[in-house]
Amino acid sequence: MSKIKAGIITFLGTNCEQDTKHACEFFGWNTEYIWQNEKIDKHYDVIFLPGGFSFGDHISSGRIAKLTPAVQSLPLGKTLIVGICNGFQILCEAKLLSGALTYNENLKFISRVVPLEFLGEIIHIPVAHHQGNYIFCGGDEEVLLRYSENINGSDEHIAGIYNSENKIIGMMPHPERAVSSELGLTDGRKIFEFIENEI
Secondary structure (H helix, E strand, C coil), rough: CCCCCCEECCCCCCCCCCHHHHHHHHHEEEEEEECCCCCCCCCCCCCEEEEEEEHHHHHCCCCCCHCCCCCCCCCCCCCCCEEEHHHHHHHHHHHHCCCCCCCCCCCEEEEEEEEEECCCCCEEEEEEEEEEEEEECCCEEEEEEEEECCCCCCCEEEEEEEEEEEEEEEEECCCCHHHCCHCCCCHHHHHHHHHHHHH
């Protein structure tokens, strides 16, 4: 298999693009950034919408970013698309994933490592969000991740979903922050291994 090519869309306010790039490069993937105003006309095996605060979360998280040329030109159904935290919010705002993300039930920003159910096991991944409360709307997605403890009020403890037909993954946890052993967390590798297998 040829080396995987990954693209990472960066928006005004993105702050996790470097972590995501480092995680991709840990697996030996060729990785490059895609600016929000670029139309995507290259082939990528996977495209990430990383975490952060695109456009300062003005109006609402992801509501402006969904209008950018990069998001509007995503190669749906051809390339695996992964939205992490703010990226998940953007994908829901763009109606590329069903449901919506609203303010955490306790109205506080949550930043900590949490246990998650993933493919029949418990893994530990950091979260950092204020609007991570997922409202399920009965779409075609399957649940990929669930909070072991419902930290933000999400319906059915949902932390991440996957539309396999359109090849789109959205999740609130940050697996890119749990890849390097120097940081003391490596369970994020399991998420990236899953992504690699889905390409």
